[in-house]
Amino acid sequence: MSTNLNLISLLKENFGFDSFRPNQKQIILELLAGKDVMAIMPTGGGKSLCYQLPALALPGTTLVISPLIALMKDQVDALLVNGIKAAYYNSSQPPQIQTEVLTRLREGKLDLFYLAPESLPFLLSRLVNSNINLIAIDEAHCISSWGHDFRPAYTKLRVLRNKFPEIPILALTATADRATQDDILEQLNIPEASRHIASFDRKNLYLEVKPGNNRQKHILNFLKKKQQESGIIYCLSRKGTEKLAATLLANGHTAKAYHAGMTPEDRNRIQEDFVNDRVPIIVATIAFGMGIDKSNVRWVIHYNLPKNIEGYYQEIGRGGRDGLPAYTLLFYSYADIIQLRKFAKGTATEEFQLAKLERMQQYAEALSCRRIALLNYFGEHVSSNCGNCDICNAPPKYFDGTILAQKICSA
Ligand code: ADP
Ligand code: MG
Secondary structure (H helix, E strand, O other): OHHHHHHHHHHHHHOOOOOOOOHHHHHHHHHHOOEEEEEOOOOOOOOOOHHHHHHHHOOHHHHHHHOOOHHHHHHHHHHHHOOEEEEEOOOOOOHHHHHHHHHHHHHOOOOEEEHHHHHHHHHHHHOOOOOEEEEEOOOOHOOOOOOOOOHHHHHHHHHHHHOOOOOOOOEEEOOOOHHHHHHHHHOOOOOEEEEEEEOOOOOEEEEEEEEEEOOHHHHHHHHHOOOOEEEEOOOOOOHHHHHHHHHHHHHOOEEEEEOOOOOHHHHHHHHHHOOOOOOOOEEEOOOOOOOOOOOEEEOOOHHHHHHHHHHHHHOOOOOOOOOOOOOEEEEEEEHHHHHHHHOOOOOOHHHHHHHHHHHHHHHHHHOOHHHHHHHOOOOOOOOOOOOOEEEHOOOOOOOOOOHHHHHHHHH
């Protein structure tokens, strides 16, 4: 009971929140009890707090492994605003800043230390000599070649268990089916970790799928009604993002393209412009969005079919993080399927990718509640229709052979 009260007051004083989101408290209590935990929570579910709060409750420093510099920076900036002692370390920083951060780590002046996985091998002995109290591995699905975001540097993370045998490890992700979860725990060498799987249902996201013909025209019509709202359009190719952004611009919309072929400076600037409501529309490849904490994204459109349901769900999950209604639209065309199959061909994981693509296609073609299909895909069993998707809204009219037969017979 007293732990509960302390946690609530830490939550209130440091983050300004009155209550925990589903699963947060249980996860935090287990970590404080020294257990390893895997947290599977949807994008926007509040995963960061699951290690940020224990970081403050425990003496010493929490090590956070984070895959993207932009993501580390956003989190650290937000923590500093709340007066929490946090810093990040990565290879893009000037040596002087790196030294400064490492000094603070050594002197025990950090509550949270964010690190890119690539930098771990160089810093391991320093970390062992620091007072690490908890290890959080964000976007943990990056460790699994079964997942869709594989990052080789993540496979080096299993060393953490050996070097810190007594320290609880928290693996966090928004996207992992059962096989991927097993793989993550196996690879991190924490097979006994308890799993907390929050509901993936994001009731406020309206789900719609449309055929891909006339998508540009459709989007232009759609945007006429959405002038001031923030939204993201995902395209398959870099060229595609630039072309569509140019078309939107030519039609009077403030839109910017974003993809991995741009300089880090340009990418950062565009991201900041979006987060701060200076640019309402981003036309991006999937390079955009991981870890972006923008609560008022009102719509997400997939101009092309995503490669798999994990990616799709993560991308639409960037809409409506404030809990208010958000609209999502997926354009589906057979040409996209052909293109995506081509990409998968000849890769080491071809069969696996094709299987995931097929599930994506089935979703797009389904004639029953979209949310049931999505949640079932992630292993959550629901049976009642959601009432907040295109199918629930306008159930398809099935071709009914018996009525036709009756008509013929009675004619
Ligand atoms: P995730 O990493 O799961 O996608 P984040 O950790 O970025 O999600 O959290 C999403 C948003 O929810 C953030 O703006 C965060 O401040 C907010 N949040 C987290 N926990 C709570 C809470 N208990 N009450 C209110 N807001 C919260
Ligand atoms: Mg996160």
